[in-house]
Amino acid sequence: MKAAALVAPGCVETIDVPCPEYGASDVLLRMTGVGLCGTDVALVGGARLAPGLPWILGHEGAGEIVAVGSAAGGRRVGERVAVEPNYCCRRCSACTRGFTSGCTDRVAVGLATPGVLAEYVAVPAAFVHAAADHVSTADLVCAEPLTVARTAIRRAKISKGDKCLVVGAGSQGLLVCACLAAAGITPYVQEPHEGRRALAASLGAVPLERSASDVDQVFETSGAPAALRAALRHVVPGGRITFIGMSSASLELSPHELVSRQLTLTGSLIYDHPHDFTGTIAALEDGAINPHRVLKAEFSLEDAGAAFAAVASTPGKCWINFGSSAN
Ligand SMILES: [Zn+2]
Ligand SMILES: [Zn+2]
Known part of the structure; x- marks a missing residue:
């Protein structure tokens, strides 16, 4: 064969x-x-x-x-x-x-x-x-890969009305967007590549406004610490970041920031x-x-x-x- x-x-x-x-x-x-x-x-x-x-x-x-x-x-x-x-x-x-x-x-x-x-x-x-x-x-x-996306959303324990941001619109980010949209939740997205951004938009995703500071849930799929650092600015106190992207680069996040903003970090594997x-x-x-x-x-x-x-x-x-x- x-x-x-x-x-x-x-x-x-x-x-x-x-x-x-x-x-x-x-x-x-x-x-x-x-x-x-x-x-x-x-x-x-x-x-x-x-x-x-x-x-x-x-x-x-x-x-x-x-x-x-x-x-x-x-x-x-x-x-x-x-x-x-x-x-x-x-x-x-x-x-x-x-x-x-x-x-x-x-x-x-x-x-x-x-x-x-x-x-x-x-x-x-x-x-x-x-x-x-x-x-x-x-x-x-x-x-x-759809199961990876659905499982990350399950583990994020989204509450009704949560504003959700997907960082990265590679295939895994796109599937998270598609799952959120299918559940009636608008996926906001951050993705520098125009073609991927357009594909995310075709699945119902909306670019996040620059000044937004009301994101409850972040799904990190890019594996790029710089992208996540930027996205963190938009998260509300008490918000959650669910990591799907695998990156071995360190994430700059001090315990002071984690505690004072009461963030929850969740790693979601398969x-x-x-x-x-x-x-x-x-x-x-x-x-x-x-x-x-x-x-x-x-x-x-x-x-x-x-x-x-x-x-x-x-x-x-x-x-x-x-x-x-x-x-
Ligand atoms: Zn795979
Ligand atoms: Zn076992």
Whole structure:
């Protein structure tokens, strides 16, 4: 089968690899679409290290079940599914209290185990979520980053009437905007790039007025401390900043400022299994949200190298549509 892999630092190629074996508790998927994101680009660029080369990339996947392991009850051939690409252990103390994003044995697909940018992928049956046929493949491809966005909003504990600011309109910021708008909340946005700002506006986001000082909730998705520093000026006393963007740069915030303004800082990592993902699938089935609107550039599996090269300069997301593939 074909797979898109990192074959050398900075170099993605579509290569031939053996079809994966699937275990008793796994399902075998024929992939239909995979979204690309910053984590994949970090692997390609060398900011994160692949366990070995060649390394199959990708973690935001949708596919169709073509085989079911003997102990993978509840799943059937033909189901269209989204992959939940973080396999928590479901046994440790974090997992047993429902905080699976804090699992210390969590296996991240595409980072610790080969990714989903392949024609066939074996996935533990517990980590695929079936969607009704009317959910488009493009929407299903967005299920994973959409779940990251929905979970950050859940953890922010928004009160009715809260004014919400999204810092950064990369694909994750755009999805937070889309979720807020779908919930009837106006997303205010700060984004220096004109194309991303326009895309955010098409999802219902409004630029924040320069003089605003009434923001209750900030969602930081840019990973740029300078952007957050600027946004902090707009936050009310008692406001909350929820961090989704990963940056290793330090944030200049003194305990004096934190205490005197009574700010709450929340880090939101991925989502908790399984309810955050099943909630996303239900929202897609309801038609409450149409995240495919952030998919802006489509490539075939054969053109995966070009797709990765386009990620940084494309407002919105790049994705691989296996249906548009030559074979
Ligand atoms: Zn991602
Ligand atoms: Zn665990």
